[in-house]
Amino acid sequence: xxxxxxxxxxxxxxxxxxxxxxxxxxxxxxxxxxxxxxxxxxxxxxxxxxxxxxxxxxxxxxxxxxxxxxxxxxxxxxxxxxxxxxxxxxxxxxxxxxxxxxxxxxxxxxxxxxxxxxxxxxxxxxxxxxxxxxxxxxxxxxxxxxxxxxxxxxxxxxxxxxxxxxxxxxxxxxxxxxxxxxxxxxxxxxxxxxxxxxxxxxxxxxxxxxxxxxxxxxxxxxxxxxxxxxxxxxxxxxxxxxxxxxxxxxxxxxxxxxxxxxxxxxxxxxxxxxxxxxxxxxxxxxxxxxxxxx
Amino acid sequence: xxxxxxxxxxxxxxxxxxxxxxxxxxxxxxxxxxxxxxxxxxxxxxxxxxxxxxxxxxxxxxxxxxxxxxxxxxxxxxxxxxxxxxxxxxxxxxxxxxxxxxxxxxxxxxxxxxxxxxxxxxxxxxxxxxxxxxxxxxxxxxxxxxxxxxxxxxxxxxxxxxxxxxxxxxxxxxxxxxxxxxxxxxxxxxxxxxxxxxxxxxxxxxxxxxxxxxxxxxxxxxxxxxxxxxxxxxxxxxxxxxxxxxxxxxxxxxxxxxxxxxxxxxxxxxxxxxxxxxxxxxxxxxxxxxxxxxxxxxxxxxxxxxxxxxxxxxxxxxxxxxxxxxxxxxxxxxxxxxxxxxxxxxxxxxxxxxxxxxxxxxxxxxxxxxxxxxxxxxxxxxxxxxxxxxxxxxxxxxxxxxxxxxxxxxxxxxxxxxxxxxxxxxxxxxxxxx
Numbered sequence: 001x002x003x004x005x006x007x008x009x010x011x012x013x014x015x016x017x018x019x020x021x022x023x024x025x026x027x028x029x030x031x032x033x034x035x036x037x038x039x040x041x042x043x044x045x046x047x048x049x050x051x052x053x054x055x056x057x058x059x060x061x062x063x064x065x066x067x068x069x070x071x072x073x074x075x076x077x078x079x080x081x082x083x084x085x086x087x088x089x090x091x092x093x094x095x096x097x098x099x100x101x102x103x104x105x106x107x108x109x110x111x112x113x114x115x116x117x118x119x120x121x122x123x124x125x126x127x128x129x130x131x132x133x134x135x136x137x138x139x140x141x142x143x144x145x146x147x148x149x150x151x152x153x154x155x156x157x158x159x160x161x162x163x164x165x166x167x168x169x170x171x172x173x174x175x176x177x178x179x180x181x182x183x184x185x186x187x188x189x190x191x192x193x194x195x196x197x198x199x200x201x202x203x204x205x206x207x208x209x210x211x212x213x214x215x216x217x218x219x220x221x222x223x224x225x226x227x228x229x230x231x232x233x234x235x236x237x238x239x240x241x242x243x244x245x246x247x248x249x250x251x252x253x254x255x256x257x258x259x260x261x262x263x264x265x266x267x268x269x270x271x272x273x274x275x276x277x278x279x280x281x282x283x284x285x286x287x288x289x290x291x292x293x294x
Numbered sequence: 295x296x297x298x299x300x301x302x303x304x305x306x307x308x309x310x311x312x313x314x315x316x317x318x319x320x321x322x323x324x325x326x327x328x329x330x331x332x333x334x335x336x337x338x339x340x341x342x343x344x345x346x347x348x349x350x351x352x353x354x355x356x357x358x359x360x361x362x363x364x365x366x367x368x369x370x371x372x373x374x375x376x377x378x379x380x381x382x383x384x385x386x387x388x389x390x391x392x393x394x395x396x397x398x399x400x401x402x403x404x405x406x407x408x409x410x411x412x413x414x415x416x417x418x419x420x421x422x423x424x425x426x427x428x429x430x431x432x433x434x435x436x437x438x439x440x441x442x443x444x445x446x447x448x449x450x451x452x453x454x455x456x457x458x459x460x461x462x463x464x465x466x467x468x469x470x471x472x473x474x475x476x477x478x479x480x481x482x483x484x485x486x487x488x489x490x491x492x493x494x495x496x497x498x499x500x501x502x503x504x505x506x507x508x509x510x511x512x513x514x515x516x517x518x519x520x521x522x523x524x525x526x527x528x529x530x531x532x533x534x535x536x537x538x539x540x541x542x543x544x545x546x547x548x549x550x551x552x553x554x555x556x557x558x559x560x561x562x563x564x565x566x567x568x569x570x571x572x573x574x575x576x577x578x579x580x581x582x583x584x585x586x587x588x589x590x591x592x593x594x595x596x597x598x599x600x601x602x603x604x605x606x607x608x609x610x611x612x613x614x615x616x617x618x619x620x621x622x623x624x625x626x627x628x629x630x631x632x633x634x635x636x637x638x639x640x641x642x643x644x645x646x647x648x649x650x651x652x653x654x655x656x657x658x659x660x661x662x663x664x665x666x667x668x669x670x671x672x673x674x675x676x677x678x679x680x681x682x683x684x685x686x687x688x689x690x691x692x693x694x695x696x697x698x699x700x701x702x703x704x705x706x707x708x709x710x711x712x713x714x715x716x717x718x719x720x721x722x723x724x725x726x727x728x
Contacts, residue, residue: 011308043384043401064681128542129550149494149545151691237496238544239688254377256677257401 037263048260055264059252065265067240068248071155072269075223075244076276078159083215085163086170087208093171094178104175111168119232122161123148148234151241158242162229166222170215177211178204210291213284220276225269245269335364336615338392338604339379342369345568346394346443346602349623349636357622363615388609391616394602397431397671400713406605408436412617421624423643425667428722431603433715439603440620443638445568446591446665447501447598452561453657454585455481467506467531467592474538477561488538490560492551499686500679501564501598502532504672508594510727511673512720518678518707519727522700528595529689529696535564536690544691556580566600567662571655572637588661591668599669633658639666673720678710 037055040048059065093104110118125131126147134144147157181204189199227246230236236243236251246269253262340350347369354365368390370378375394382389383405393399393406413419419427422441431439449470456463456473459480464470474488482488492498507528509521536543546554552570555563558581563570567588574580591597604623606616622628629645632638633655639662645651646663672679685703688694694702712720720726 043380123547127550128545129540146542146545149542149691151688151693235496237494237684237687238691239686239693240684241687241691241693243684251677251680255680256675257380258677 033263033266036260037267039260041259041263043257051260055260056268059261059265059268064240064243065245065248068243068245069269069272071243072224072226072245074155075159075162075226076220078163079216079219079223082163082167082170082219083212086167086215087174087212089167090171090174090178094175104171107171108168110165111172113165115162115165115228116232118161118165119229122157122164122229123233126157149238151238154234154238154241158226158230158233161233162223162226165229166219169219173211173215174208177208181207207291209287210284213280213287217277217280217284220280221273224273224276335366336391336610336612336619337366337368337389338394338619339368339370339375339390340394341375341602342371345572345637349632349638352635353622353628357619361615361618363612363619365619383607386609388607391607391610391612392620393605393607395605396601396603397673397716397719398676399605400431400675400715403431403433403438403715405608406431406433406438407608407610407613408433408438409440409606409617410436412613413437416617416621418621418624421642421644423641423646423663423666425669426601426641429599429601429669429671429719431605431715432718439605440624441641442602442604442623443568443632444599444601444641444666444669445566445639446600446662446669447504447565448567448591448661448665449589450555450563450565450567450570450574450586451589452558452582452585453587455486455561463589464592467595470592471534474535474562478538481561485559487540487554487560489535489562489564490546490551490554491536491539491543491564492546492548493536493539493543493690494545494547494550496683496687497680498548498565499683499690500672502535502690503528503682503686504596504598505535505564505591506531506595508596510720510725512712512717512726514727516712516717518674518710518712519704520700520707521727522704525700525703526696529686529699532686533690533696544687555586556582558582567658568637568639571633571658584657587657588665590661590664596672597665597669599666599671601671670723670725671719673712673716673723673725675710675713675716678707681706 036047038051038053040051040055042048089107093100093107113121125133128134128144128146128149131147133147138144145153147153185203185207186199189203194202225246226244227250230242230244230247231250234242236247245265249262249265249269252258252265338350338354340346347367350367350369354367357363357365368378369375376398379390379393379395379399380402383393383402418440423444426441426444427437430437430441451463455477459476461473461476464473477486477488491502493502503525505528507520507524509524509528511518511520513519540546540554548565548569551560551563551565552573554560555565555570556574556579574582574586577583604620606613606620610616623632624641626642626644629640629642630648630651632640632645633651640646646659652659674682682703685694685699689696689699717726
């Protein structure tokens with residue numbers, strides 16, 4: 001039997017119901033949340049009165065939400081650090097020796113743990129009284145901060161716990177990118193007398209730029225919408241110190257049942273995430289074209 | 295179009311897989327929504343805590359034997375319980391017939407059946423411990439909840455250390471502060487901290503404020519508001535109290551605070567006694583068996599009540615069975631078993647005066663009963679209470695001052711509407727500005 005146009009139509013017809021279900025399960029809630037953001041939903045009245053843009057004005061004018069958004073943007077700042085550490089570790093574990101393969105597997109483990117569990121785990125590790133981190137720091141005579149009990153260190157703890165979990169993502173992507181590099185280019189550079197640093201800077205970095213930007217797209221969005229780590233590590237405390245935009249929206253919608261405000265906040269964050277993604281994807285497109293030309 | 299070779303067998307396999315997936319997804323989704331109400335009996339929700347849920351499951355077995363009604367117990371962690379209860383009620387699924395909750399369910403009070411007719415018919419409220427029935431939820435003038443597991447935020451202290459230091463239990467907060475200073479002087483070098491508190495659990499922070507605040511929560515405009523002067527003093531006093539706690543107090547969780555007390559590392563624990571009573575009384579794990587008491591809360595101040603209530607949803611058809619289940623807990627023999635067997639506080643006055651229990655819990659019952667009789671719910675819905683808690687967190691970590699905190703809370707609280715049931719409760723409890 002040959003594979004012809006009518007077969008394609010039959011295959012499409014068979015797959016469409018599943019795809020339609022997925023579109024319904026994701027698209028419908030998304031559109032409904034947009035509708036909710038323009039109304040005053042309440043448990044007693046349901047959808048309620050039309051509110052226009054008042055929910056958006058209210059949430060954007062809320063100093064608490066503004067602070068939460070700032071923290072979400074701060075989470076973006078750790079992404080370059082994740083990239084740098086991921087790149088360095090990928091270079092280190094590149095290769096097919098047994099120990100490298102073993103270390104690679106170990107380094108990928110954090111990514112397999114549920115973020116909620118990661119937050120709980122780091123809460124225990126960072127306990128100033130009985131946590132392993134302070135025990136080790138104290139042993140070598142270093143200061144032992146009250147990690148999750150002080151505003152600044154709590155933010156650092158949240159940034160670190162999230163990075164710890166997702167640096168392996170950078171490692172995987174970089175290992176794949178580095179493994180796929182054209183070895184003749186590297187050999188040529190060495191023959192031309194380039195130092196290790198020059199090879200890194202002028203050959204490896206540019207050639208892995210598409211991978212860097214790919215990681216940047218995924219990790220930027222993920223970091224911006226962080227909720228699970230802060231939920232279990234600090235639940236937004238102490239004070240409002242680690243309350244991210246997503247955590248604020250979660251509390252508005254599912255704790256205070258101000259669903260319309262939460263919907264409006266979600267769309268504000270979606271808009272910001274789209275801007276971030278658009279910028280990074282444009283850069284990635286340019287990088288892909290530059291690599292293709294070379 | 296390029297022709298590619300695909301065998302009939304492969305084509306049929308691929309098509310069949312696609313069809314199965316398309317048909318299977320909606321079916322799986324539909325089956326996931328299966329609910330307990332289809333069982334023909336009752337479904338009741340409780341907090342998964344190793345206490346209420348265990349009691350509920352044990353009582354359910356007994357209840358089913360004595361009544362011709364199946365009862366299914368669904369237990370969830372606190373945050374999920376509140377969520378699931380509210381979602382089920384709002385979605386109108388009638389998944390649950392008896393729902394556990396408290397004042398924070400005020401948003402959905404209208405979905406619970408009034409109980410006054412059943413209360414009067416059965417004379418239910420008379421045997422309850424002092425103060426409990428008055429604090430039960432009232433919606434549109436009718437009671438809607440049956441109480442269980444009451445508790446009051448309290449100071450639990452090392453009676454042996456207190457006696458050794460020649461201290462008597464303070465009646466006022468100034469006396470309490472003086473006692474803490476004494477304890478620090480006597481036992482500070484033995485690694486015993488005068489006070490421990492779960493300041494690392496944000497939702498607990500209002501307890502420090504409530505301790506010495508005896509002002510209003512709703513102003514004369516009918517909006518949430520605090521008496522600025524009294525609130526500022528209460529926050530400053532809370533800062534003084536925390537100066538007697540470990541340096542990392544702002545990171546200490548409820549479990550950690552309880553452990554410190556049970557391990558003999560703290561002279562006073564400010565917390566929920568019911569969370570502690572079983573562990574502290576267990577000789578295998580506690581260093582303080584026979585050495586601690588629940589103190590009567592000093593004056594003045596607001597004693598924070600925690601009381602679970604069972605509500606029955608207005609979609610429940612078998613109301614009599616639901617009522618029987620809800621009141622099964624407070625049958626004298628069951629009420630009597632709650633504390634020794636499950637670590638849950640009883641609700642009947644007679645249980646608090648049971649001679650055998652008094653002998654076994656002489657360190658617990660007297661203080662607990664007095665505190666519960668005085669305790670009240672703060673008339674705050676979720677967001678105002680959380681905002682207060684987080685603002686206090688800013689003060690206790692040095693980011694804000696007491697004055698700024700009160701100004702900030704009063705300003706923010708004007709944005710919130712006071713739900714009618716909470717407003718009425720505040721009126722009854724004298725928590726409205728006059």
